[in-house]
Amino acid sequence: MTSQNTPLADVLPRIAPQPGMPERVRIYEVGPRDGLQAEAVRVPTAVKVEFVRRLVDAGLTTVEVTSFVSPRWIPQLDDAHEVLTSVAPLDDIRLPxxxxxxRGLERALAAGAREIAVFASATESFAQNNLARDVEGVLAMFEPVVRRARAAGLPVRGYVSMCFGDPWEGDVEPRKVASVARRLLDMGCTSLSLGDTIGTGTPGHVLELLDTVRGAGIPLERTALHFHDTYGQALANVHAALTAGVTEFDSSAGGIGGCPYARSATGNLATEDLVWMLRGLGIDTGVDLTALATTSRWMADHLGRPSPSRVVTALT
Structure with a gap:
């Protein structure tokens, strides 16, 4: 137990490294995009810009800033051009x-984007509900986008959603995920993010999927994982992925966000909760946990509700 006189902000986990774990992990912060996109409260542009800057100041080196989608789809992100041009460039910081x-790529290039991401699905139902196309149609739509971005010298991340479960189709076969992931790499994507969009994955399932992906010739060093904590499994799943050799994970400051096109897609893994566990394992992230928690509490105040992150609650 801690003394009542000990500030909670000074409490940190004991470092106890485990054999076989990586020395460093890259955190791909998605709060400003995935975190805010489904929020009902309108967040002013200036607040979004300040959010990105605070995240960078806390030590995050990759921050997904926004999405150049049609405002009819996601009104919250209709200020994508203003947000990106206000925060970029930041030296040595990735701002995908x-x-x-x-059309979205054209807008992103006009705003000075230096890195982009595209968003595919492992399941037909989600592809239809999200982009009104089947999986093949989505991949065909993205191929010229990826080709054009790569020709302009931009790295391209390929998201694959519904990798563990789908609210319409149920369980998702790992081979389907590997097939879509392989297609994205073959068309030119430089990295992948495999998403547990509705949070149904478990550690054994994670290892099974990674074995299948690796068997399809997809290097794990080019693969990140995106977990949701809907069923409380996100950190356990991260731990499993670490043992398999994954060194990049998506997370959202304060645990904000979900997916506006999928039922049950709540509970992004909170960046603070991820950093706490990684710090305890002796894995470097370069993140100032106290500064990050303070930022997430600040954003929670703007959203008018408490942060879902357990670590934010404990530290602030």
């Missing part, structure tokens, strides 16, 4: 943006 199609 999501683009849904060729």
């Amino acid at each position: 943006v999501l683009v849904p199609n060729d």
Whole structure:
């Protein structure tokens, strides 16, 4: 137990490294995009810009800033151009943006984007509900986008959603995930993020999927994982992935966000909760946990509700 006179902000986990774990992990912060996109409260542009800057100041080196989607789809992100041009450039900081199609890429390039991401699905139902196309149609739509971005010298991340479960189809076969992931790499994506969009994955399932992905010739060093904590499994799943050799994980400051197109897609893994566990394992992230928790509490105040993150609650 801690003394009543000990500030909670000074409490940190004991470092107890485990054999076989990586020395360093890259955190791909998605709070400003994935975190805010489904929020009902309108967040002013200036607050979004300040959010990104605070995240960078806390030590995060990759922050997904926004998405160049049609405002009809996601009104919250209709200020994508203003947000990106206000925060960029930041030296040595990756500021990727999501683009849904060729028109989105044009807007992103005009705003000075230096890295983009595209968003595919492992299941037909989600592809239809999210982009009104089947899986093949989505991949065909993204191929010229990826080709054009790569020709412009931009790295391209390929998201694959519904990798563990789908609210319409149920369980998702790992081979389907590996097939879509392979297609994204073959069309030119430089990295992948495999998403547990509705949070149904468990550690054994994670290892099974990674074995299948690796068997399809997809290097784990080019693969990140995106977990949701809907069923309380996110950190356990991260731990399993670490033992398999994954060294990049998506998370959202304060645990904000979900997916506006999927039922049950709540509970992004909170960046603070991830950093706490990684710190305890002796894995370097470069993140100032106290500064990050303070930032997430600040954003929670703007959203008008408490942060879902357990670590934010404990430290602030």
